[in-house]
Amino acid sequence: MKGIYKLAVVGVGKIARDQHLPAIAAQPGFELVACASRNASVDRVRNYRDIDALLAAEPSIDAVSLCAPPQVRYAQALAALEAGKHVMLEKPPGASVSEVAALQEIAQAHGCTLFASWHSRAASAVEPAREWLAKDAGAIRSVEVRWKEDVRRWHPGQQWIWEPGGLGVFDPGINALSIVTRVLPHEIALRGATLTTPSDTSTPIAAELDCVATNGAPVRAVFDWRHGPVEEWDIDIDTDAGRLSMREGGKRLSIAGKEIDLGREREYPALYEQFHALIETKASDVDVRPLRLVADAFLNGRRVETEAFGR
Ligand code: NAP
Secondary structure (H helix, E strand, C coil): CCCCEEEEEECCCHHHHHHHHHHHHCCCCEEEEEEECCCCCCCCCEEECCHHHHHHHCCCCCEEEECCCHHHHHHHHHHHHHCCCEEEECCCCCCCHHHHHHHHHHHHHCCCCEEECCHHHHCCCHHHHHHHHHHCCCCEEEEEEEEECEHHHHCCCCCHHHCCCCCCCHHHHHHHHHHHHHHCCCCEEEEEEEEEEECCCCCCCEEEEEEEECCCCEEEEEEECECCCCCEEEEEEEECCEEEEEEHHHCEEEECCEEECCCCCCHHHHHHHHHHHHHHCCCCECCCHHHHHHHHHHHHEEEEEECCCCC
């Protein structure tokens, strides 16, 4: 029989309220019993100010889902794993690649599940796209990513995105990279990048990435936060068998000019199903490749200063 796990959510902000809480309520394998957030609380569960207070008061919790910004992910995950809890990480799984590797070792030492979630990989176009590219597409010739939106619309008032570890425009851009690294049958290597960075922020407002797949196909990505009013979250993959296009962040798929019928959108319910299955099978799922590409862009990118954002 499948277990029902007592769960706590840490960092009750935009994504916790928009997606995590409704998805958990609809998932019979988890019972939300508590939350930890400095300024917010959730009805009908016990609330604490931070994860240390939560862990001290709730020894029977089985798992935690970490929904605060990436800069505090490591400390929160460390505390939870050391207390023997299974941990689900919002994307990105850390503010650095090395801290995610450290968490993997700690999770293993404590016999806990660590799930680095990538919600865009659960978009309905992704698995059909992956299957077609693996079986029917022939050679991949090129990949073009355009991920553009208005930062003032999608991140109103958020300061952490502009601080070190906050990723800037890579906060949405990493979603595209999570899809590309999932669907392509090849690894990709970053060759160069341009990071357009306002004079008053630590992180970029726009970026261009120049990568190459192991079969030699160019993979280019353009991320821009100065775009609107209609966002563009598109990926085009040209192959021997025609073009595969994912639109609207993976909600729509066309292959060789034909629109494909997809199941209904259920990104976060699918993530909690996956977390549950990982706990049941005593497994972890930590794929750092999207974060590694972002880290490589910071490592290898040319920084171009642009006008102040006016935070
Ligand atoms: P958010 O609303 O700005 O932050 C979430 C909550 O985290 C805040 O309300 C805050 O709650 C807590 N928090 C903030 N700074 C903290 C700190 N220094 N220490 C401890 N807690 C802190 O951000 P969000 O948009 O929900 O994003 C959170 C994570 O989810 C990010 O990694 C983001 O990439 C990811 N995500 C966001 C979206 C989206 O559409 N927004 C979509 C997918 C994934 P308290 O003040 O109550 O502590």
